[in-house]
Amino acid sequence: xxxxxxxxxxxxxxxxxxxxxxxxxxxxxxxxxxxxxxxxxxxxxxxxxxxxxxxxxxxxxxxxxxxxxxxxxxxxxxxxxxxxxxxxxxxxxxxxxxxxxxxxxxxxxxxxxxxxxxxxxxxxxxxxxxxxxxxxxxxxxxxxxxxxxxxxxxxxxxxxxxxxxxxxxxxxxxxxxxxxxxxxxxxxxxxxxxxxxxxxxxxxxxxxxxxxxxxxxxxxxxxxxxxxxxxxxxxxxxxxxxxxxxxxxxxxxxxxxxxxxxxxxxxxxxxxxxxxxxxxxxxxxxxxxxxxxxxxxxxxxxxxxxxxxxxxxxxxxxxxxxxxxxxxxxxxxxxxxxxxxxxxxxxxxxxxxxxxxxxxxxxxxxxxxxxxxxxxxxxxxxxxxxxxxxxxxxxxxxxxxxxxxxxxxxxxxxxxxxxxxxxxxxxxx
Numbered sequence: 199x200x201x202x203x204x205x206x207x208x209x210x211x212x213x214x215x216x217x218x219x220x221x222x223x224x225x226x227x228x229x230x231x232x233x234x235x236x237x238x239x240x241x242x243x244x245x246x247x248x249x250x251x252x253x254x255x256x257x258x259x260x261x262x263x264x265x266x267x268x269x270x271x272x273x274x275x276x277x278x279x280x281x282x283x284x285x286x287x288x289x290x291x292x293x294x295x296x297x298x299x300x301x302x303x304x305x306x307x308x309x310x311x312x313x314x315x316x317x318x319x320x321x322x323x324x325x326x327x328x329x330x331x332x333x334x335x336x337x338x339x340x341x342x343x344x345x346x347x348x349x350x351x352x353x354x355x356x357x358x359x360x361x362x363x364x365x366x367x368x369x370x371x372x373x374x375x376x377x378x379x380x381x382x383x384x385x386x387x388x389x390x391x392x393x394x395x396x397x398x399x400x401x402x403x404x405x406x407x408x409x410x411x412x413x414x415x416x417x418x419x420x421x422x423x424x425x426x427x428x429x430x431x432x433x434x435x436x437x438x439x440x441x442x443x444x445x446x447x448x449x450x451x452x453x454x455x456x457x458x459x460x461x462x463x464x465x466x467x468x469x470x471x472x473x474x475x476x477x478x479x480x481x482x483x484x485x486x487x488x489x490x491x492x493x494x495x496x497x498x499x500x501x502x503x504x505x506x507x508x509x510x511x512x513x514x515x516x517x518x519x520x521x522x523x524x525x526x527x528x529x530x531x532x533x534x535x536x537x538x539x540x541x542x543x544x545x546x547x548x549x550x551x552x553x554x555x556x557x558x559x560x561x562x563x564x565x566x567x568x569x570x571x572x573x574x575x576x577x578x579x580x581x582x583x584x585x586x587x588x589x590x591x592x593x594x595x596x597x598x599x600x601x602x603x604x605x606x607x608x609x610x611x612x613x614x615x616x617x618x619x620x621x622x623x624x625x626x627x
Contacts, residue, residue: 199228201307202232202308202318205232205312206252206258206315207258209240210535211312214333219244220244227618228247231249232300236255251297267287276554276557278341280553281554281555290316297321298321308328309330310332311330311332313334313340314334316345320349320352320356328369328623332373335534338555339384339555339558343364372387373391375393376541377392378390382558384555394605394608395604403519404520405521409524417491417588418521419488419526420518420525420527420528420529421481421530479502479505479577480576482507485510485584487507493511495514496514519539519542525545527545528540529580531550531552531556532557544597545597546568546587547563547570548569548572548584549563
């Protein structure tokens, strides 16, 4: 079987798809991944072909900002507009043409795509082959009826016939790693196949040396920083995004580097988000007042050094799934990968949502008793929420209950068998 995988937007989508792609390749199937160049490294060392095509997330965001399709600071960051535009916007037209050329040469039996990647959906539709989505927070949050209108615009641009079936994006079902009773899907999505995600995504990953020095006499809190600035800062177009939408002062700062080189993006962000305007400062200050050891991934986001308590350890990145195996709490913005990893480890969550599906995920975490939403972006709110989660046993008990449901799911190789059955049932081309 030949499987064409298509990915877009966040590298988290690549990590969500990786276990499936790896399992398929190890069972002897031919797997080809098409993704933005920034995601190609996720598949290093795997028996998987990778073609680094498509635009990366920062380039898509910049284009949508220039077209005024989205705002840099939307009034409602949880409204569907930004997710709809970044998933289904004009960039899909170019991505379709790129992917179709690859597919015509590769001749796939099916398409496995991230839930917010729709060029793969349109290519599968064109070729008459099945398409299935990998586990995806944005994909299961996006309203199919809204996606239909936007995708019909892409069809018109490509000369493809329009569709009147919103649910066609899930015509062959989808994959998930959450048990049915703990689903985070915002809509009824038929044909969901749930499988057990591996404890660790990265091959041969080991705990960092510094973990051995973390005190064991108090709870370990792991903080996953996924702020939108952190996601964009490493991109070459990030200075252009800042200059375009913050104007003069930022433009001046961007030109201050030696011999015309731009300054460190973190320095620019620090100038724009001083004090309480930087949400990571609130997290650091809040956890500094909690009786715990906090391990925080900053991903380059600046932190005020004057507020860092002795119990707080800052790192650029952390091996989150491994750390969760010995943690008592995850502080997260509510990205779906982090939610799934916390449930897999049986760890409750403090969720401080920032955009897109994260508010929905935070609400669902509370409904299921798996944690609490942090009610405000303040140090006091962080302190109070985290202290309560660590003090009340019911949250840890419910997290372990959900973990046992997850561990009862079939293994990832069963999901590969499911793909084979879908391909076998498809009409011969």
